[in-house]
Amino acid sequence: MSGERSGRRARVAIVGAGAIAAHSHMPALAAQAHRAEVVAAVDTDPARVREFCAGHGVPAGYTSLEEMLAAERPDIVHVCTPPFLHAQQVVACLEAGAWVWCEKPLCLSLAEFDAISAAEGDGGPYCAVVFQHRFGSGARHLRDLAACGALGRPLVAVCSTTWFRAPEYFAVPWRGRWDTEGGGPAMGHGIHQMDLMLSVLGEWREVRAMAGRLDRDTEAEDVSMALVRFENGAMASVVNSLLSPREESYLRFDFAEATVELRHLYGYRNADWSSTSPLWSPGEDVPSSHAAQLGAVLDAYEKGVRPPVGGADARATLELVAGLYAAALTGAPVRRAELTPDHPFYPRMNGGLSL
Structure with a gap:
């Protein structure tokens, strides 16, 4: 399965067509365009999802998460909605077989977290939280x-x-x-x-x-x-x-x-860090960003871990x-x-x- 995944681009859907999706997730996905393609976006506001899709070249827009999951069968879903929607939406995506990368906070309680964990599978689908720092x-x-x-x-x-x-x-x-x-x-x-x-x-x-x-x-x-x-x-x-x-x-x-x-x-770059240690030398300047974490998410998806x-x-x-x-x-x-x-x-x- 992992070899199969690494040979094709992951099909990605965006849920929640607001500012965090437009300004953080879409640029991160653009940087990983050789590994992931955005096939759909979802928002309960029809005008907003139309505008989002037109502005970012997303081929399909939906106002229903369930309809999108059934029609598009995405590999990975980015959940960018308000926190009180996260747990229900993440579980729906996992149960549909999609991996999930969800904005923080993942959910509103430890009970909701454990319900999300119960919906994950052995070897995937898995859920990760956006903690880009x-x-x-x-x-x-x-x-x-x-x-x-x-x-x-x-x-x-x-x-x-x-x-x-x-x-x-x-x-x-x-x-x-x-x-x-x-x-x-x-x-x-x-x-x-x-x-x-x-x-x-x-x-x-x-x-x-x-x-x-x-x-x-x-x-x-x-x-x-x-x-x-x-x-x-x-x-x-x-x-x-x-x-x-x-x-x-x-x-x-x-x-x-x-x-x-x-x-x-x-967000930080190497120049924002300091240390008294002579060993301090971070090397290549990789900013903390959605783009940096997305690479790790895609690595895990391709390996099935x-x-x-x-x-x-x-x-x-x-x-x-x-x-x-x-x-x-x-x-x-x-x-x-x-x-x-x-x-x-x-x-x-x-x-x-x-x-």
């Missing part, structure tokens, strides 16, 4: 150095997503609500930096946190702060904010032998968000091992509680 050359180089012990034992980390979203940003009905976005900046914004942190430091053990609604008219938080302990003993501080006029995404890793830092906003940032790897990041919210809303430390199906924060990110 793992795939730039700087992050890959850091993981390589950390894995071989060249930087010494990991000790301390700082993970900050301090962004700004004006009040009108939340006029979109699904934003800032537990039942449609799954939370505030921890779930919808800082999750990118937290995922990159986890990819370097590995399994987390315990989280303590606070969250608040300080200035925006939302149901979920607009600021959260957390302390995380990892299985290897390292500790990290995490800040997620949508109230910060000087926006920045910042990561700092203090190892026994070196410090590595990353300062950027929505699970793509990066899927399965247990993706679940760990969602578990950290669930643990952060559980700690913040209950005021008690949360251990990762506690987040079992009988835990109140397993079926919903707010555990039925309010800020």
